[in-house]
Amino acid sequence: MDATSEDGYELWLRYRKLDDPTLLGQYRNAIHCATVLGKSPIADAIRRELARALPAILDQAVPLSDRTRACNSLVVGTAGELDAIGVSLSQADYRRLGEDGFTIRSLPFTGNHWILITGISGPAILVGIFHFLRLLQTHRDIHALDVSVCPRIRHRILCHWDNIDGSIERGYAGGSLWNWEELPGIAGTWLVDYARACASIGLNGTVLNNVNAQPESLSTEYLRKTAALADLFRPYCIRVYLSPLFSAPVQLGGLGTSDPRRPEVSEWWKRKVEEIYRLIPDFGGFVVKANSEGQPGPQDYGANHDDGANLLAAALEPYGGMVLWRAFVYDAATDADRAKCAYEEFVPLDGKFQPNVLLQVKNGPADFQPREPFHPLFGAMAKTPLALELQITQEYLGQSIHLVYLASMWKEVLDSDTYAKGPGTTVARIVDGSAGDGATSAIVGVANTGSDRNWCGHHFAQANWYAFGRLAWDAGISAEAIADEWIRMTWSNDPVVVDVIKLMMLGSWEACIDYMTPLGLHHIMQEGHHYGPDPGFDGAPRADWNNVYYHRADAEGVGFDRSSSGSNAASQYHSPLREQFDDMAACPERLLLWFHHVGWHHRLRSGSVLWEELQRHYDAGVAYVQEMVRTWQSLQGKIDPERHRHVSERLEQQLENAQLWRQVCISYFGRFASSKPRIRGPDPCLP
Ligand code: GCW
Numbered sequence: 001m002d003a004t005s006e007d008g009y010e011l012w013l014r015y016r017k018l019d020d021p022t023l024l025g026q027y028r029n030a031i032h033c034a035t036v037l038g039k040s041p042i043a044d045a046i047r048r049e050l051a052r053a054l055p056a057i058l059d060q061a062v063p064l065s066d067r068t069r070a071c072n073s074l075v076v077g078t079a080g081e082l083d084a085i086g087v088s089l090s091q092a093d094y095r096r097l098g099e100d101g102f103t104i105r106s107l108p109f110t111g112n113h114w115i116l117i118t119g120i121s122g123p124a125i126l127v128g129i130f131h132f133l134r135l136l137q138t139h140r141d142i143h144a145l146d147v148s149v150c151p152r153i154r155h156r157i158l159c160h161w162d163n164i165d166g167s168i169e170r171g172y173a174g175g176s177l178w179n180w181e182e183l184p185g186i187a188g189t190w191l192v193d194y195a196r197a198c199a200s201i202g203l204n205g206t207v208l209n210n211v212n213a214q215p216e217s218l219s220t221e222y223l224r225k226t227a228a229l230a231d232l233f234r235p236y237c238i239r240v241y242l243s244p245l246f247s248a249p250v251q252l253g254g255l256g257t258s259d260p261r262r263p264e265v266s267e268w269w270k271r272k273v274e275e276i277y278r279l280i281p282d283f284g285g286f287v288v289k290a291n292s293e294g295q296p297g298p299q300d301y302g303a304n305h306d307d308g309a310n311l312l313a314a315a316l317e318p319y320g321g322m323v324l325w326r327a328f329v330y331d332a333a334t335d336a337d338r339a340k341c342a343y344e345e346f347v348p349l350d351g352k353f354q355p356n357v358l359l360q361v362k363n364g365p366a367d368f369q370p371r372e373p374f375h376p377l378f379g380a381m382a383k384t385p386l387a388l389e390l391q392i393t394q395e396y397l398g399q400s401i402h403l404v405y406l407a408s409m410w411k412e413v414l415d416s417d418t419y420a421k422g423p424g425t426t427v428a429r430i431v432d433g434s435a436g437d438g439a440t441s442a443i444v445g446v447a448n449t450g451s452d453r454n455w456c457g458h459h460f461a462q463a464n465w466y467a468f469g470r471l472a473w474d475a476g477i478s479a480e481a482i483a484d485e486w487i488r489m490t491w492s493n494d495p496v497v498v499d500v501i502k503l504m505m506l507g508s509w510e511a512c513i514d515y516m517t518p519l520g521l522h523h524i525m526q527e528g529h530h531y532g533p534d535p536g537f538d539g540a541p542r543a544d545w546n547n548v549y550y551h552r553a554d555a556e557g558v559g560f561d562r563s564s565s566g567s568n569a570a571s572q573y574h575s576p577l578r579e580q581f582d583d584m585a586a587c588p589e590r591l592l593l594w595f596h597h598v599g600w601h602h603r604l605r606s607g608s609v610l611w612e613e614l615q616r617h618y619d620a621g622v623a624y625v626q627e628m629v630r631t632w633q634s635l636q637g638k639i640d641p642e643r644h645r646h647v648s649e650r651l652e653q654q655l656e657n658a659q660l661w662r663q664v665c666i667s668y669f670g671r672f673a674s675s676k677p678r679i680r681g682p683d684p685c686l687p
Helices: 021-030 041-058 079-084 091-097 122-137 190-200 220-236 263-279 305-319 338-349 407-415 427-431 459-473 479-490 495-516 577-582 589-595 610-634 641-670
Strands: 033-036 073-078 102-109 112-119 146-149 155-159 205-207 239-242 285-288 322-326 357-362 386-391 442-446
Touching: 021 041, 033 041, 041 073, 041 122, 041 190, 041 220, 073 079, 073 122, 079 112, 091 102, 091 146, 102 122, 112 122, 122 190, 122 479, 155 459, 190 220, 190 459, 220 239, 220 263, 263 305, 285 305, 305 322, 305 338, 305 357, 322 442, 357 442, 386 407, 386 427, 407 427, 407 459, 407 479, 407 495, 442 459, 459 479, 459 641, 479 495, 495 610, 495 641, 577 589, 610 641
Parallel strands: 033 073, 073 112, 155 205, 155 442, 205 239, 239 285, 285 322, 322 357, 357 386, 386 442
Antiparallel strands: 102 112, 102 146
16 A cells, blocks of 8 residues: 555544645634543543544644633533533523434634534434534534534444354455454454444444344353443443344253243343343343244244243343344245235234334335335334334445445435325334334444455445434435535545545446346345346245246246235235335336336336336446446546555446346346347457
């Protein structure tokens, strides 16, 4: 690496000298010194962050203390700490902010100017200072600040599918971040940086182990290691969670059963949870995958999901812990259409869960596909809080090779109207609780982090970690605004760089759908690893593990008939969606082949027939990647060479893979389409 090279380790927390002299003057004048009130591990973490950031951005020393001084200054403190020096805001102001919200205000104070960052709690002001630093990093005017922000979702959690042996299920950025072998004695130096990154985007929880759980994670030995991580993360207000194996009472406890209705089983969980809280007093709770893809669960004993979830909830309740019970189940005996199973299993259980149980539902009813309709459980469980599970790691979206900005997808999901309580009952409002009683709320993102120096494998995959946090905090922010912030913090504030990268990012998700699974196609990736196309795959032991199950291409047409003439999955949605999805003419074309088996010569809104339209999408997707390759090249010299080269190489691979998708899918589906596939010349980028 040469001197100007960067390796991406700093993520978006890149504190660089401001290169705009006017703004630099404004910032220096506003921040002669900084005061962080209070004595607590959180206050210390804030001091460390400001000591790192302010001198770097302002390129001059910024005295930092725990007392206010007679100078223009940044002042940080909770309501109580400010009260003690007689400067608190009004009670009404604090009430509006709630537990985790913060405010940043410019205030005149005894002849000087203050920028005050305050909120009720330590976690609130921690996020507040990162917000303030973001304003500096993105070159905003800080003259007359009056910003108040509070999160809409209470628990904002990253979920790591990390195994004890250091591997990561669906991880594409190296091994696990947790150095289990050395813990609890030696903590990895990067762990605090992980916590800083999470805190900076408002996350407040992390699930340390894979939902395909191993019993050892709950052993005393591993709980001590988990406690060491919890201690490191605590000053950054990140609580740890674990995924327990449902049959741990047998495998770890030596009992003869894990039947949730047996007293010895509930006793075992009570004792285990007691042990956890002795070691980790602020432990968050359990995320559970049960009776799904071979994982044990209550149904193994003739009991049901509510029995299992409530068993764990009872053990956690005295300590304020919660259960996130996953709804990712698709027992073929429930319904022949996999997309219908979770709804059928869980809707009858609505109202049967303890208050500290949330049902954790993936964004769509299949499995983190490039595009799915929102999961019909959103809007169908009025008496159960639903946590939204998103997949940040790009299992089905080109892994750490493809540049795909996922905020656009997540916005589509969050903004989807379920019509559960009339128009406006969006998925976001169901998840944040504002459409119901609002008692509790959570959002979970399957992490894309690993031991790679740049954390996420692809520099642009960092944007998805960032965007998840920002949307978890406020689903109302636009994908564009998030991209804008992230680019400025991660790459540069140069307007050309910002515009070019933003353009690349904002169309990248739609492009990925175009070259992989346009018009509602889904689950046609290669078996097992899910990278690359294999629409003809038909060799799995279960029907719904085969790709042909999902597209059902034949001489007539293509697509899964989920209308009333088929599996009738459309009926799981509220009116008017169910009628819209049911009717081929009214169904949004982006979901057409999800809900309908459509004739190859069926005419679409564009005037083209389906087969032509499919090919047009494949072409558009490839063309978009070609354009990204070209525009990225145009940034050479404006971006440090190391990161530029890294991204260039990946874009080339993405292009090759997009072309492969087009070639394989057009030739495969072309065999069914009655019209002949187009004759195209050899693709120069294909091997
Ligand atoms: O997306 C699928 C993945 C599995 C994963 C499962 C789940 C953790 O292919 O690897 O297992 O979903 O969400 O449980």
